Amino acid sequence: MGNLPVVRTSFIGRSGELASIERALEEHRLVTLTGSGGVGKSRLALCAADRAEDRFPDGVWWADLSHLHDDQLLTTTVCDGVGLMDHSSRLPEDALREWLADRRLLLVLDCCERVLASCGNLVDELLAAAPGLTVLTTSRQPLGIAGEHCLDVPPLPAGDDGDEAVRLFRDRAATAAPRLALDDPATATAVEEICRRLEGVPLAIELACARLRESSTQEITGRLVSRLDALTDEARWPRHHRALRTAIGWSHELCEPLERLLWARLSVFRGVIGTADAEAVCSGGPLTCDAIAPALERLAARSVLQRVGEGYRMLDTLREYGAMWLAELAEDTSLADRHARHFASVAAQAHAGWLGPSQVAWYRRIADTHADLCAALDHLLAEDPEKAVEMAGCTGLFWSCCGYLHQARVYIERALALPLSPGPHRTRALWALGITLTLQGDHKAARRVGEECNRAARRDQDAESILSAAHSISFTYLMMGRPQTAHSVSDHALRHLPDSSRDAPSHMRCRVIRLFALSALGRLDEAYEEATRLQQISLSHGEHWARAYADHQLALIHLLQGRPRHAETHARAMLASKHTLHDSLGIALGLDLLAGAIAAQGDGVEAARTSGTGHTFWRMIGHPHRGTPELGAIRERWERHARESAGDTAYERAYHRASADDAERGLAHALERQSSP
Structure with missing residues (x-):
C-alpha cells in the first residue's frame, strides 16, 4: 500500500x-x-x-x-x-x-x-x-x-577506496553508449579517473555518462582535469559542490545554443513538462516552435531531463541552474508571464470543453498540471487580477472533482478579494466558490455566495451565468436537506431560459440537481424519466460527469422499486465513470449504492466489503454527510439487511478488512465483481 x-x-x-x-x-x-x-x-x-x-x-x-x-x-x-x-x-x-x-x-x-x-x-x-x-x-x-x-549522505566511493561510482558509471554507460568497450584497459582507467575527479557524486557521473555519445572516456577525463583545476576557490566551491558544478556547467557548455536556451526557459515549469506546453511557453526568438520537440529529446539524452510518461521532468538542481541562466538572459520575468498566460489558456480551454467528448481528457490534464496551474495563479494574482479571477473560475469545478477543494477556495477567495470589474468571469468565480463551499459543508457561506452570484448573473444578463447561479443555489439547498427548494430553483431556471441555453454546461448541471431533488421528494416516476432523458443528452454530448449521476439516480430508483440487479448494473456504470474522472466523492456515492444493491440480493459479506471500501473513500474526502442527507436512513436499512444475511461477525470482519485495505484495490474489486447467477 x-x-x-x-x-x-x-x-x-x-x-x-x-x-x-x-x-x-x-x-x-x-x-x-x-x-x-x-x-x-x-x-x-x-x-x-x-x-x-x-x-x-x-x-x-x-x-x-x-x-x-x-x-x-x-x-x-x-x-x-x-x-x-x-x-x-x-x-x-x-x-x-x-x-x-x-x-x-x-x-x-x-x-x-x-x-x-x-x-x-x-x-x-x-x-x-x-x-x-x-x-x-x-x-x-x-x-x-x-x-x-x-x-x-556521502557521494559514492570512488577511486582506490571503492568501486560503487565506477559501477554506476558502467551501468549508465551501457544505456548511453551500449557499444563502448568498458573492459578495455585504457577505457577502464579513464572511467576510474572520471569517477575520482567527480568525487563519486551520482548526478555528476550520470551527466558525464551522457557525454559518451559524442566523446571518448579519455576526452572526458582531459576536459574534467582542466575544468576542475579552474575551480580552486574552496570557499566558493566546496569539494563535492565543485564536482557537481563542473559536471553541470560542462553539460551546459556542450549543449547546442538552442538547447541551452530551452534549458533556461524550462526552469519556469514546476511539474511534468509536456511537449505542447514547452512549445507554447518556450518558443520565441531563435528557438522556433518546431525546434522544441527535438531539443527536448536531446536534453533527455544528455540527462538534463528525465522522461516521465509522455512528458519530461527536470531535477531541482538542474532547474536551479537553468533559472540562474534565465535571469542572466533577463528573461525570467517575461517567461513567468508567458507560463502563467499559457496555463490560464489551458484552464479556459478545459472549461470550454467540459461538456463534450474531451471531458475526461480535460480532467486528467487539469490534474496532471496542478503544480503549474497553481504557479500560474500565483503570478496572475500579483500581475493581472482580471485574468486571475477568470482562471480561478475555470478551474473550480475540475479542482472540486480532483480533490483540490482547499486550493480552489483559497485561490478563488484571493482573486475575488482584489478590485475587479463586474462581468461573467467574476460571476463564474462566484459560482465555483459556491460549489466549493457547499462540498466543504460550509452551507451558510455557500448560500451567501450563491445569492451574490445570482445578483451578478442578473446584471450580466447572460444565460450561462443565470444557470450557474441557479446551480450553485439549488446544489446548496439539496445538500442542506431541502430538496423542495432545490427543485424549485433549478426547475425555474431550466424552464424560463431560452432554448439556446440548452447546450450550456450549467443547463446540464441544473438538470442533475433537479433529478436528485425529484428522487429525494419521492417522485420516482418523474425522476426515472428525468434520469433517462439526462442520460440521452449526456450520450449525445459524449460526456461522463452528468451521465454518471444519471446512472446513480437510475440505480437508486431501481433499488427503491425492488429491482436490485438493475440497480447494481447502473451503480457499476456510475463507479466506472467517476473512476475515469478521478472523482472521489462520486466514487463514494456509487459504492454506497452498489453495497445496497448487493445487500438487496442477499450477499451480505460482499455488501459489507463494498461498504467498507466506501467508508475508506468517505474518510479520504472527509465529507460531513456521506452525500445527500436523505440517503442516510436508506443506507441504514441496507446495512441491516446485509447484517441479517451475513451475520454480525462475518459482516464486521469483511467491513473492517475492506476499510483497512488500500482504497484503489478495494475499488478495483468492486468494479470487477459481477452479480451471481
Whole structure:
C-alpha cells in the first residue's frame, strides 16, 4: 500500500547507508537524509522506503516537495501524497492530523529545503498527533526539530577506496553508449579517473555518462582535469559542490545554443513538462516552435531531463541552474508571464470543453498540471487580477472533482478579494466558490455566495451565468436537506431560459440537481424519466460527469422499486465513470449504492466489503454527510439487511478488512465483481 514513484534505472551500491537507514527507522520516528544537491538523497530514500514497506501496515507514502517555492501549498501537497482529498472546510493541517492519527505508516517528504521551517513545524505537529507515524525526509539541511535523527549522505566511493561510482558509471554507460568497450584497459582507467575527479557524486557521473555519445572516456577525463583545476576557490566551491558544478556547467557548455536556451526557459515549469506546453511557453526568438520537440529529446539524452510518461521532468538542481541562466538572459520575468498566460489558456480551454467528448481528457490534464496551474495563479494574482479571477473560475469545478477543494477556495477567495470589474468571469468565480463551499459543508457561506452570484448573473444578463447561479443555489439547498427548494430553483431556471441555453454546461448541471431533488421528494416516476432523458443528452454530448449521476439516480430508483440487479448494473456504470474522472466523492456515492444493491440480493459479506471500501473513500474526502442527507436512513436499512444475511461477525470482519485495505484495490474489486447467477 502506498504511492512510491516507479524508477526504471537500477539502484547501485549504498548497502551501508541502507542498513543505517533501516536501523534509524526502527529507533527514531523522524529520520532526515542530508547532503548536497545531486548526491543521491532522493534515490536512496526511495530505495530505503521500498525496503521498509512490510514494516508499515498502512503503507509507505511519498510527497515530492521539489516544486514548492513557498509554503502555501505545503500541507495540501502532503495531503495529496497520503491520498487525502478532504472535502470539509477544516484547515488542511487539521484534516491531515486526523487522517494520520490512527495509522501506522511511513511518510517520505522529498526535497524539504525550499520550505524548511514550515516543513519542520508540520512534521512536528504530525508526529505529536499520530503515534504510529514515522517520517523520512530528504533535505540539504536538517529540519532542526526535536527528535530528528540526521544521516549525512556521502557521494559514492570512488577511486582506490571503492568501486560503487565506477559501477554506476558502467551501468549508465551501457544505456548511453551500449557499444563502448568498458573492459578495455585504457577505457577502464579513464572511467576510474572520471569517477575520482567527480568525487563519486551520482548526478555528476550520470551527466558525464551522457557525454559518451559524442566523446571518448579519455576526452572526458582531459576536459574534467582542466575544468576542475579552474575551480580552486574552496570557499566558493566546496569539494563535492565543485564536482557537481563542473559536471553541470560542462553539460551546459556542450549543449547546442538552442538547447541551452530551452534549458533556461524550462526552469519556469514546476511539474511534468509536456511537449505542447514547452512549445507554447518556450518558443520565441531563435528557438522556433518546431525546434522544441527535438531539443527536448536531446536534453533527455544528455540527462538534463528525465522522461516521465509522455512528458519530461527536470531535477531541482538542474532547474536551479537553468533559472540562474534565465535571469542572466533577463528573461525570467517575461517567461513567468508567458507560463502563467499559457496555463490560464489551458484552464479556459478545459472549461470550454467540459461538456463534450474531451471531458475526461480535460480532467486528467487539469490534474496532471496542478503544480503549474497553481504557479500560474500565483503570478496572475500579483500581475493581472482580471485574468486571475477568470482562471480561478475555470478551474473550480475540475479542482472540486480532483480533490483540490482547499486550493480552489483559497485561490478563488484571493482573486475575488482584489478590485475587479463586474462581468461573467467574476460571476463564474462566484459560482465555483459556491460549489466549493457547499462540498466543504460550509452551507451558510455557500448560500451567501450563491445569492451574490445570482445578483451578478442578473446584471450580466447572460444565460450561462443565470444557470450557474441557479446551480450553485439549488446544489446548496439539496445538500442542506431541502430538496423542495432545490427543485424549485433549478426547475425555474431550466424552464424560463431560452432554448439556446440548452447546450450550456450549467443547463446540464441544473438538470442533475433537479433529478436528485425529484428522487429525494419521492417522485420516482418523474425522476426515472428525468434520469433517462439526462442520460440521452449526456450520450449525445459524449460526456461522463452528468451521465454518471444519471446512472446513480437510475440505480437508486431501481433499488427503491425492488429491482436490485438493475440497480447494481447502473451503480457499476456510475463507479466506472467517476473512476475515469478521478472523482472521489462520486466514487463514494456509487459504492454506497452498489453495497445496497448487493445487500438487496442477499450477499451480505460482499455488501459489507463494498461498504467498507466506501467508508475508506468517505474518510479520504472527509465529507460531513456521506452525500445527500436523505440517503442516510436508506443506507441504514441496507446495512441491516446485509447484517441479517451475513451475520454480525462475518459482516464486521469483511467491513473492517475492506476499510483497512488500500482504497484503489478495494475499488478495483468492486468494479470487477459481477452479480451471481
